[in-house]
Amino acid sequence: MLLHTDTAPPLQPAANPYQPYMARIVRIQKMLDDTRVFTLRFLDESMVRSFRHRPGQFVMLSIPGTGEAPISISSSPTRPEILELCVRRAGRMTSSLFRLSTNDVVGVRGPYGNGFPVDDIRGNHLLLAAGGLGMAPLRSLLWYALDNRHLFDGVILMYGSRSPADMLFRDEMLSLAGRDDVNCMLTVDADPSGAWTGRIGHLPSLFDHVTLEPARTYAAVCGPPVVYRYVLERLLAAGFSKDRILMSLERRMKCGIGKCGHCSVGYKYTCLQGPIFTYWDAINLPEMI
């Protein structure tokens, strides 16, 4: 057999969608015992300038020696140059991430996914309903809306936590309560400390304190399954059309680019056609919620 001599060059990184770009951890904020916000900045300045995401998109985060996992972007594209990832320690990857310190280097590729349909939401009211860690993906949309306030009609934020101590981005949330261009409604399930002066009750109870205009409103919902169940109930009871309810869904992902098959639900890939789905999509795709 004759052997062909290989003359072609190896794959060029620019053409390789699996190629992570190295980024430095510039800040780590402890939110809760098991939840931290990692602020990243690409080492390559041209990446710092060229990386642009939409609210609701995610990145594939690589930790050298450990692996890669999808993490939603918590910062808004209106605040460029850095990426904030709000992460709960839940598995091997996130445990490894929690062992890293400021100035350590990780790999990032993306942004991936569809993100929230901000062009459709434009001109409408925006209702954000987050429970617990559900704030992580919704925060990018929150700040996108607040930084482009003129593009939206009313903005309502509903955020429920187990206790005041469990509230993510607490100072930021409390500061929003003082703004008159957003109706910031915070609630806690219980207040063991007794120091909380705000509302006490589950997230869905906030619907008792607000008048909504469903035909001119998009609702973005994210949280644990129980949040979906009861918030969706409230939204439907209020008269929301199922395609005006937007949800951010979590699935196992290995590639983030529609190849590896893991995030497939029904006929869609969460990484390509999601992670933001309308409630209509969700009920029409088997195994979606």
Added chain:
Amino acid sequence: MKILKLPKDKLDYFASVVQQFGEVHAPVEQDGKYVFKRLTRWSEARLAYDRTILPPKKYFLPPKEPLLVYRPGEGYVAPAGDVQHRLVLFGVHACDVYALNILDLVFAGKYPDPYYQARRKNIAIIGIDCVPDGKCFCRSMRADFVDHGFDLFFCDIGGHYLTFVGSALGDDMVLATETLFETVSPADIDEYKRRSGAKHEAFQLDVEIRDLPEIFEMEYGSAIWDDLGAQCLSCGSCSAVCPTCYCFDMNDEAVLGSRAGTRSRNWDSCLFSTHALVAGGENFRESRSSRIKFRFYHKQRGFVAEYGRPSCVGCGRCITACPVDIDIVEVLAALRETRHAATH
């Protein structure tokens, strides 16, 4: 398409010429079965074979493939891989070429996969026609004839192989043999049509695919899935041998004593219990029945929604490989039966 013919007694000579286009791999016999393998000599090739254990997929999406190498200070870099290595796959059946055309859809799109694409460009395909056996249903899946995705395709017409020239590279192979190939006569075409028609009639299995999306839509809650879940071992053999199963896992392996490592992808299966498991323990397809249902839905229903046709090509490998005799043709027939039973 350019169509020529090659005298059968010149095939050996043609094979020797083809070596200059890459390392030749072809089906060879191994323990009574067939595997695609690098030839040490042409006489090892078995062109009259039923099906290889693994499909040609293994060349384009290897069972384990390094994607990136991590080196501290350098970051992730593509390994000096073998994706540019030139091969000639000799003797690929139509269903397997069709399967590659389906994988082409998956590994193209918004994010073309450079590893797969490079291999597809550097691995030449010489197809050959075949005789269906009791497990073949490629005719039903419309994969018994391919009009693209190969470089040359040989069809037995008696003393000659009718040869479809499917690419410029295929044409170069023809030209490299100088005068080996001959022009076809109307009688050759007639003979091809006669044999093609006879092959069409030789299939023992038949699946109606026109209304599969409708049937799957109606049978999502069928008890058939529970029965299959109880039967299935979740071993993933069907995925490994399937020419269009492409799910993969990605894993990092560290080099002991250093921070360097390799990120590889490995074949995975939606039948494995971890396929839809997310951090924190939530598993969206915890039961076996939900996993085997997912596999069938993705092939016969989901792929139709995405790409307009099922991803199954009817090669029969999953029927051969399943240790508990789950037979896709029987399952599809049973789903159709329940539907009829319900409507009459």
